Amino acid sequence: MRHVLSLWMAVLVTSVMPLCAGAAEWGSLKGQLVFDGTPPESKSIQNIAPDTEFCSKNELVDETLVVGEERGLANAFVYLYLKKGKTVAVHPDLAEPSDKPVVLDNKGCRFHPRALLVRTGQPFEIRNSDMGVGHNTNLQTLFSNPPFNQMVVNGKPETRMFQKRESFPAPAACNIHTWMKAFVLIRDNPYMAVSDARGNFEIKDIPAGPHEFIFWHDPAGMRGMAVGKKETDRKGRVKLDIAAGKTLDLGEIKVSASALRL
Amino acid sequence: MNYPTLNKLEAFTKLQGLCVLAVVLAAGCDTAEPPAFRLNMVEAVVRETPPEYSQEISDVLGAMFGTPDQPYALAETGLDQAKLDMAAGPAWSDKKGTNFGLYRKHCVHCHGVTGDGRGPTARFLNPYPRDYRPAVYKFKSTLNAARPTDADLHRVLMNGVPGTAMPSFSLLPGSEVEALVEYVKYLSIRGQMESALHMVVYELEEEEVVDENGEPRRDEAGEPLLQRTPLNPATYPEQREEILSYLEELMEGWNTANEQIIVPAEDQIPGDDRLPEEVLASAEAGRKLFYGKADCKKCHGPTALGDGQQTDYDNWNKVHHEFLVEIGRKSESIVKRVGDGELDKAAEQQLINDRVELARWQGVAATLYKPRNAIPRNLRQGIYRGGRRRIDIFHRVFTGIAGTPMPGSGPASPGAKGTLTEAQMWNLVDYVLSLPYEPPSQPLKALPVNVDEVL
Numbered sequence: 042m043r044h045v046l047s048l049w050m051a052v053l054v055t056s057v058m059p060l061c062a063g064a065a066e067w068g069s070l071k072g073q074l075v076f077d078g079t080p081p082e083s084k085s086i087q088n089i090a091p092d093t094e095f096c097s098k099n100e101l102v103d104e105t106l107v108v109g110e111e112r113g114l115a116n117a118f119v120y121l122y123l124k125k126g127k128t129v130a131v132h133p134d135l136a137e138p139s140d141k142p143v144v145l146d147n148k149g150c151r152f153h154p155r156a157l158l159v160r161t162g163q164p165f166e167i168r169n170s171d172m173g174v175g176h177n178t179n180l181q182t183l184f185s186n187p188p189f190n191q192m193v194v195n196g197k198p199e200t201r202m203f204q205k206r207e208s209f210p211a212p213a214a215c216n217i218h219t220w221m222k223a224f225v226l227i228r229d230n231p232y233m234a235v236s237d238a239r240g241n242f243e244i245k246d247i248p249a250g251p252h253e254f255i256f257w258h259d260p261a262g263m264r265g266m267a268v269g270k271k272e273t274d275r276k277g278r279v280k281l282d283i284a285a286g287k288t289l290d291l292g293e294i295k296v297s298a299s300a301l302r303l
Numbered sequence: 304m305n306y307p308t309l310n311k312l313e314a315f316t317k318l319q320g321l322c323v324l325a326v327v328l329a330a331g332c333d334t335a336e337p338p339a340f341r342l343n344m345v346e347a348v349v350r351e352t353p354p355e356y357s358q359e360i361s362d363v364l365g366a367m368f369g370t371p372d373q374p375y376a377l378a379e380t381g382l383d384q385a386k387l388d389m390a391a392g393p394a395w396s397d398k399k400g401t402n403f404g405l406y407r408k409h410c411v412h413c414h415g416v417t418g419d420g421r422g423p424t425a426r427f428l429n430p431y432p433r434d435y436r437p438a439v440y441k442f443k444s445t446l447n448a449a450r451p452t453d454a455d456l457h458r459v460l461m462n463g464v465p466g467t468a469m470p471s472f473s474l475l476p477g478s479e480v481e482a483l484v485e486y487v488k489y490l491s492i493r494g495q496m497e498s499a500l501h502m503v504v505y506e507l508e509e510e511e512v513v514d515e516n517g518e519p520r521r522d523e524a525g526e527p528l529l530q531r532t533p534l535n536p537a538t539y540p541e542q543r544e545e546i547l548s549y550l551e552e553l554m555e556g557w558n559t560a561n562e563q564i565i566v567p568a569e570d571q572i573p574g575d576d577r578l579p580e581e582v583l584a585s586a587e588a589g590r591k592l593f594y595g596k597a598d599c600k601k602c603h604g605p606t607a608l609g610d611g612q613q614t615d616y617d618n619w620n621k622v623h624h625e626f627l628v629e630i631g632r633k634s635e636s637i638v639k640r641v642g643d644g645e646l647d648k649a650a651e652q653q654l655i656n657d658r659v660e661l662a663r664w665q666g667v668a669a670t671l672y673k674p675r676n677a678i679p680r681n682l683r684q685g686i687y688r689g690g691r692r693r694i695d696i697f698h699r700v701f702t703g704i705a706g707t708p709m710p711g712s713g714p715a716s717p718g719a720k721g722t723l724t725e726a727q728m729w730n731l732v733d734y735v736l737s738l739p740y741e742p743p744s745q746p747l748k749a750l751p752v753n754v755d756e757v758l
Contacts, residue, residue, distance in 0.1 A: 088614075090612075091601055091611065091612055124506050125502070125506060125545055125548070125549075126545070126548065175598030175601050177708070177710035178710075179708070179710065181618055181706070184502070185552070187446075187447075187448030187449070187716070188447070188448050189447055189448055189711075189715045189716075190447055190703050190705075190708075190709070190710045190711060191703075191710050191711055191712075191715050191721075191722070192597070192598065192710045192711065192712050192722045193722070194596060194598075194722050197720070197722060199715070199719070199720070199722075200719070200720070201715065201716070201719065208502065208505075216602075216612070216615045216708030216710070217601050217602065217612050217708075219612075219614055219615050260629075261351065265653075275351065276351075276505065298636075299650070299653045299657075302633075303636060
């Protein structure tokens with residue numbers, strides 16, 4: 042009897058699933074963040090200590106503002122804003138967080154990468170690839186998840202999992218090498234992106250309809266920035282309509298110094 | 304670190320102090336205003352909460368927690384009202400000799416009315432008194448991220464914090480110490496709620512302006528007019544719900560503290576009946592870890608004198624340090640733009656806005672103390688702020704010291720892997736406790752030039 046039931050269940054589930062996927066429709070969002078004007082020159086890190094010899098092997102620069110080719114703004118976060126307690130429908134392909142860990146590596150006395158995206162329930166792995174050099178990783182300003190500060194040694198990565206989403210990217214620090222900084226955004230849905238070296242970002246398979254997105258770059262929301270025909274508010278938030286089956290291409294988004302509070 | 308803004312402002316504050324004194328002398332001493340809780344202006348400014356919300360945040364906190372003279376605990380907090388009444392208000396004793404107003408009698412001069420670590424003597428103390436508002440406590444038996452247990456707070460009150468201005472209150476009757484523990488928790492919970500209210504304000508969206516008939520008013524283009532939504536949980540049930548859900552979340556941290564106590568494995572704990580040779584062998588193993596895998600030397604220095612990495616800050620000082628650095632950056636940006644001249648209308652407006660904002664930041668900076676670096680402990684002094692029992696040192700090594708650069712070497716949460724095994728952590732405990740007694744000729748062995756020989 043039980044077998045028959047479970048068979049029926051299986052039939053039911055498989056026949057209903059595609060229906061569900063068809064019912065909700067999905068669209069994408071993309072764009073390119075471009076620094077408006079002449080970007081300030083990057084400064085190299087001064088007073089490298091301790092581990093002066095090891096850490097000075099590669100030139101370390103202040104990565105607060107990274108403007109790459111074609112003045113693309115890297116390391117900016119674009120993500121779906123949700124009020125506390127609200128959730129969003131997630132595309133079936135993205136329903137489960139990947140079990141592949143997001144890796145934050147301590148490498149060459151800098152965090153690699155500078156900006157990371159982690160989903161709740163997805164492993165977050167902290168590595169130390171600097172042989173013989175001690176690093177700690179300190180995420181103190183988490184709001185909803187417990188903060189932590191752990192020693193990370195070679196060949197023994199520290200793996201964590203987060204349970205709750207955070208409203209903003211949280212800074213990670215190494216207290217031994219005080220110039221090291223990275224940002225980790227923890228969300229309970231896949232609708233987030235980090236701009237690459239050319240400033241490009243893309244978020245796929247967002248449920249169609251009106252949404253609010255946040256454009257965020259250290260230290261806060263990117264304010265007063267023209268995004269398509271709209272403008273971000275002082276919190277870096279902007280309302281955008283995602284059309285089913287289409288990609289909303291915002292094209293080139295000019296980022297002024299003022300938007301970044303420079 | 305030198306902060307030009309702060310130096311100028313410090314001179315200004317002193318001058319202001321004199322003026323206030325002059326005014327007080329001229330006016331005489333009438334009945335003083337009842338003490339009031341102070342808002343966390345650093346948080347308000349850094350989070351860019353519009354100034355219009357300050358009074359409303361203060362009102363909501365007042366409704367949830369009362370005043371320093373009449374504290375009030377919502378049932379959700381589980382706080383004991385009788386204990387709070389005993390600890391709060393002005394100091395006095397009834398005919399039976401029961402003491403009231405304990406916080407103001409024993410704590411307020413350093414920790415301040417609000418528990419923000421900014422009482423009148425705070426500026427002159429090193430380290431600065433603890434700011435309870437973030438609910439982060441350094442010396443506890445629980446995991447780094449966890450709240451302290453009542454027993455942890457009790458222990459700090461009984462022992463004081465050796466090496467700091469915090470004295471022991473072990474001569475007070477037990478009931479008074481318990482009342483103070485409750486009041487410290489109350490101030491922490493209130494502080495956490497204040498942070499949460501900034502999040503609530505952040506999430507508010509503008510609302511439509513309506514006329515007397517409840518119809519939305521529209522501008523010339525026919526778009527509805529929008530206005531600031533006030534923070535007022537009494538008239539907005541969804542705000543009330545959100546505030547209570549934040550309270551519930553933060554109370555979960557306090558209510559589960561007892562489940563997050565670090566309990567060392569029974570079979571790993573070194574016995575009290577060890578032979579001196581066994582203790583020495585364990586300390587020697589700890590020494591190897593200190594200079595090797597555990598990498599304690601990075602901060603505590605190659606001679607364990609606390610002379611390694613000394614340029615970082617603890618959380619409390621870091622917030623103020625970054626605040627002052629940011630002010631420097633903001634003024635620089637404004638000066639540069641004024642110098643550039645030739646601004647278009649939008650840029651001109653932005654400049655005006657930024658100047659107003661800078662003025663707000665500078666007003667707050669005037670109230671700050673100079674941030675101090677977190678200096679790693681000199682382990683040769685034999686002074687242990689969090690207690691000198693072996694278990695105290697074990698807890699420090701296992702989970703680090705919350706709010707400071709000191710990282711943990713044990714698992715950060717149950718089930719996680721740590722860097723060191725418990726046996727290794729006990730070796731480190733033995734080594735750390737042996738350091739003050741190490742013969743003076745030995746420390747030289749550990750200088751970086753011959754560190755290889757030591758290992």
